[in-house]
Amino acid sequence: MSTIFIGILLGFVAWFLVQYLAAGLFTVNQNERAVKTIFGRAERVGTATTIDDPISEPLNAEEKTRYVYPQVRVIPPGGPYFKWPWEKIYKVSIATQTMNMAHDPEDPSANYQGTILEAVTKDQLNTGLKGQIRWRVSERNLYAYLFGVKQPIVHTMAYFVSVLRERIANFEAPAPKTIPIPVVASEPHAVPVTAVIGISINDLRKNLRDINEHMDQECISSVARYGVVLDASLITGIDPPPEVESALAAINTAYNSVSSDISLAQAGADQKIVQSRRAVEIETLKAQAEVQPIVALANQLGDLKKSGAGALDSYVRNVRLKLYSEAKNVIVEASHD
Numbered sequence: 215m216s217t218i219f220i221g222i223l224l225g226f227v228a229w230f231l232v233q234y235l236a237a238g239l240f241t242v243n244q245n246e247r248a249v250k251t252i253f254g255r256a257e258r259v260g261t262a263t264t265i266d267d268p269i270s271e272p273l274n275a276e277e278k279t280r281y282v283y284p285q286v287r288v289i290p291p292g293g294p295y296f297k298w299p300w301e302k303i304y305k306v307s308i309a310t311q312t313m314n315m316a317h318d319p320e321d322p323s324a325n326y327q328g329t330i331l332e333a334v335t336k337d338q339l340n341t342g343l344k345g346q347i348r349w350r351v352s353e354r355n356l357y358a359y360l361f362g363v364k365q366p367i368v369h370t371m372a373y374f375v376s377v378l379r380e381r382i383a384n385f386e387a388p389a390p391k392t393i394p395i396p397v398v399a400s401e402p403h404a405v406p407v408t409a410v411i412g413i414s415i416n417d418l419r420k421n422l423r424d425i426n427e428h429m430d431q432e433c434i435s436s437v438a439r440y441g442v443v444l445d446a447s448l449i450t451g452i453d454p455p456p457e458v459e460s461a462l463a464a465i466n467t468a469y470n471s472v473s474s475d476i477s478l479a480q481a482g483a484d485q486k487i488v489q490s491r492r493a494v495e496i497e498t499l500k501a502q503a504e505v506q507p508i509v510a511l512a513n514q515l516g517d518l519k520k521s522g523a524g525a526l527d528s529y530v531r532n533v534r535l536k537l538y539s540e541a542k543n544v545i546v547e548a549s550h551d
Contacts, residue, residue, distance in 0.1 A: 238301075241293030245309045247353045248289035249360060251302045256357060259285045264355055264438055272435040281439050283357040304360050310350045310445055315343065315378070319368045330453070331375065333382040341415055343382070345449035347374065352443045359441030366440040374444065377432045381425060385418060415454045422449055 242248045250257045262285040264270050265278055273281060289295060289303075297303055316331035318324040325331050330342040349370065351359050359366045418425065426447055433444040515529075 238297045238299070239294045240297065240303055241295065242289055242291045242305065244291045245307055246291060246305050247308055247351075247356065248295075248303050248305045249286050249356050250289060250297060251304065253300055254302075256284070256361060257287045259287055264358070267354060267438075269352070269354055269437045273438055277435070277439075281358070283355060283362050283441075286357045288353050288356060306351050306356065306360065308351050308353055310348055312346055312348050313371075315345045315347050315374070315447065315449070317371070319365070319371060331378070333379045335382055335415060335418065336384060336386070339415060339454060341382070341418075342451075342453040343378070343449055344451040344453070345447065347447045348445040350443050350445060352437045352441050355437055355441040357441070358439070363440050366442055370436050370440045370442040370444070373436060373439065374429070374433055374447070378429060378447075378449075381428055381432075382418065385421075385425070415452060418452050422452070425449055 240248075264281070264283045264285065267285065270278055270281070295303075314328050316325040317328040322328055326342075330344060332340060333343055334340055349367075363369055426449055429447040429449075430444070433447070436442050436444050
């Protein structure tokens with residue numbers, strides 16, 4: 215009886231070692247991070263929260279009271295690590311992933327099978343947006359991703375779409391800029407660059423880069439909200455309704471034609487201005503060359519006058535004699551006395 219009991223005891227010990235101790239070993243891959251829970255509670259870093267982390271800086275005062283998550287102890291890649299039976303390991307990939315911005319994680323058939331996202335412009339035109347976003351899980355806020363939000367990527371996409379639609383609905387083209395185009399090396403001529411006036415879809419197409427940068431800036435807070443980092447958003451196309459496309463093409467054609475005519479007229483005017491400026495400079499130099507000898511002669515005569523009363527008369531007599539010596543013919547007025 216004692217032998218049977220010892221056998222049962224040894225069998226239980228062997229089963230326990232295999233079931234719990236050997237199975238308690240685990241590893242974490244290079245592109246993964248892990249969080250351990252003890253009796254269902256995540257292992258935390260003291261009393262620190264995400265409010266103490268710079269990721270919460272983009273949040274306003276009201277959002278900081280709403281999105282407060284404890285900072286958890288992150289298990290880095292490597293191993294083997296060990297866990298007790300009452301502990302559980304949550305692993306998550308932190309690799310960057312790409313997703314169509316029109317994809318709806320809850321309903322893949324939405325938004326034309328996840329290919330086109332609809333938005334309304336400021337002038338009440340329904341337009342389709344195409345593009346992608348790159349995202350990854352933030353190891354600085356794993357609590358929000360694993361435990362704080364039930365479906366973090368669903369919330370992140372909803373937040374992204376709401377910000378994008380708000381931007382499209384209120385977008386206005388930047389104020390016209392002034393680009394200096396040099397006419398001559400020393401003096402630039404200012405030429406105004408105007409935006410297309412009319413349908414706002416033209417403005418959206420011309421300012422895709424500004425819209426993408428705005429989205430990147432506005433979505434920085436997704437890390438503190440949902441534990442998801444939006445690395446970049448890239449809107450690649452804006453397609454208006456078919457009935458508007460032909461009107462846009464006509465507007466663009468007319469604008470390009472007007473811009474070309476303005477450029478040609480401006481170039482011709484600039485050339486004439488340069489020619490006129492050079493002609494004025496040449497005539498000014500000629501006038502200065504003619505004036506200088508006269509000014510010099512006046513200075514000399516003034517100096518002679520200061521020398522004495524007869525100095526000026528002597529100078530005039532000498533100049534007259536020199537002229538007589540060089541002249542071939544001299545005409546003298548006869549006296550009638």
